[in-house]
Amino acid sequence: MPRFKKKTNKSLLKTIPMDEVALDLGSPDSLFQSLIQHSCSIERFYEYYWEQRHLYIPCLKSESGDNCQDKQFSGTRSSYFSKLFNHEILKEIVVSKKLEYGKDICACRFDDEKKCRVNAEEDGPVTADKVHSLFHVDEMTLQFHQPQRFHDELWKIQEKLESFFGSQVGSNVYMTPDGSQGLAPHHDNVEVFILQLEGEKEWKLYSPVVNLPRNSSSDFDDTTVKGLTLLDTIIMKPGDVLYFPRGTVHQAKSIKGTGHSTHLTISTYETQCWGDYILDFIPYLTDVAADKVVSLRRGLPRKYYNQTSTDGFKQNLKEALISLAESLTESTDVEMSDSIVCNFFANRLPPFGSVQEQLGKNPTLSSMVRLSYPDHVLISRGKGQYHAEDTLEEEDNDLESDEEGDKEDSGKMEVYVYYSTRNRRITHMMEEEEKPKGLRFAAECWGGLTTLKKSESDFVEVSDLNLPMHVGLDMLVALWAEGLLECKNDN
Structure with a gap:
């Protein structure tokens, strides 16, 4: 050399x-x-x-x-x-x-x-x-x-x-x-x-x-x-x-x-095994299951801390864990608490050659739309209480929600759109953890957002998204303003 x-x-x-x-x-x-x-x-x-x-x-x-x-x-x-x-x-x-x-x-x-x-x-x-x-x-x-x-x-x-x-x-x-x-x-x-x-x-x-x-x-x-x-x-x-x-x-x-x-x-695949996922998911699953399974609500033995090494305590713990596992049914929404995937979207590389600007004119009810970078958008849903640890950046343009009564609505289902289009390439894999970037919408937007995600690079008519009239267009405009939605208008 x-x-x-x-x-x-x-x-x-x-x-x-x-x-x-x-x-x-x-x-x-x-x-x-x-x-x-x-x-x-x-x-x-x-x-x-x-x-x-x-x-x-x-x-x-x-x-x-x-x-x-x-x-x-x-x-x-x-x-x-x-x-x-x-x-x-x-x-x-x-x-x-x-x-x-x-x-x-x-x-x-x-x-x-x-x-x-x-x-x-x-x-x-x-x-x-x-x-x-x-x-x-x-x-x-x-x-x-x-x-x-x-x-x-x-x-x-x-x-x-x-x-x-x-x-x-x-x-x-x-x-x-x-x-x-x-x-x-x-x-x-x-x-x-x-x-x-x-x-x-x-x-x-x-x-x-x-x-x-x-x-x-x-x-x-x-x-x-x-x-x-x-x-x-x-x-x-x-x-x-x-x-x-x-x-x-x-x-x-x-x-x-x-x-x-x-x-x-x-x-x-660093920290991407089943053990990592279960470690992340168990608190949410336990919270949901304890409301439904009476055996998980029974009290611990008196002075249990003196018994944790005994065979009897270990058997009771095993039975409780079995009850917890059996509570995981098809109706359990496993999307609600997944910090692994949120961290992935927060820290992965941005799209190669991505343009941080609005694509096309702003959407209307007669537009055709598609996600600009579908691989870089994650659609999730959950209750506000499961995102209390600052999983979304606390900036005005990163949160879309009702302006009234956030505390009262913390137990309601919401939809989250995480995206990696604005991630920083220069910090990639350099042990500088970033916060997820995302938008928050009403639960009624879930169906339209999943339709958009499934369509991948194909344009979809806004009317086919079946969005609620009171929030649907606002949601599309928010996505478009963030550079996540590409829009085609007839005019």
Whole structure:
């Protein structure tokens, strides 16, 4: 890698020309299918691989054998991957952005003799000369955090993948010198997709210490690794993709004599398991069930706190939990208390290239309308008391409700429209939690809103939404004013 030079006028952080793209970015499903390429269908992937076993997806070869190519795309996969991130892109970001060590970039190497990781003791602003020295002189792996904040093509890809998974999708870039290893063996608490961008890297995958862990591990020592089963050894080349489930112990080393290696790690499904959902949902379910199930309203034993370790108390608790589970019927509205999905919409990437303005003229009763970004709109309903912990931003333009008697109406059913169109790209996955942005409407708007959501990109006549006369048009105008609704008028 040559020394950093003065930035040229042509930015490498913009989207890649379509004739060079080797993934199908037409929809979230088509993108994921093109990512796993010829290996299997999406259905087969979830049935056989997801959370169960790794999948290595070597690049398809062209007839000449010179490049990786999928014939349905103009660009070759290896060439396209190399434009997602490389040293020239790193140069431009370092020179043009204000980066900090630890927050935006880290450097480390694995000491093969001591079998441990050595971290660069750096802090403060990132400089081009120091990054050059860390890579070339100290021979450390550079770890760049969340490059989708700066590179438009990665923004486009990860925004689509977030719509596919329904979960935040983060990424890190690892640039490793020739014949070197950056990280010690470890496991992650996320589902991992590796895209090899430059050079070659040998990956060793081992059996999990914990299946589907909720937390990432610390570095494993050599004794622990030797006690694990080696599942596979894979040589990753440009254009290759590798998936492995959370909990898979892994380590990777660039191949000596093949030059430096660059790979992109795409990760998802952090805190997205059934346990996380139940932990979030149980308070609401208990509140509803206790009003209906008499056994849940019976008093605790006298001085129960002296009995919590006894078999009798545990049996009574088990019976109460069974009653709670049995109270979950088809009539129970599981949408009312779901902070997981609200946090997703509050912190996911905004739509790629979204326009924060009204689309078309303001809606009338004779208009045709559709949601501008349907994947970025969540329609939920509940009672005000379940949103008392500030789940909506307390700004005048973020709440649509009756002006009178909010306290008296706190027990009434309401409809909430959460949206991510105004989220900040620059804070994505940077541990800066945002509050959900949303609008609040009367319960009678539920049917019309769900019709809009189901229509996706198709226009719907306002008359077909069957909205209540007294609030329906106001609701549409509020959505349109926020840039969430596109409107077509006959006039």
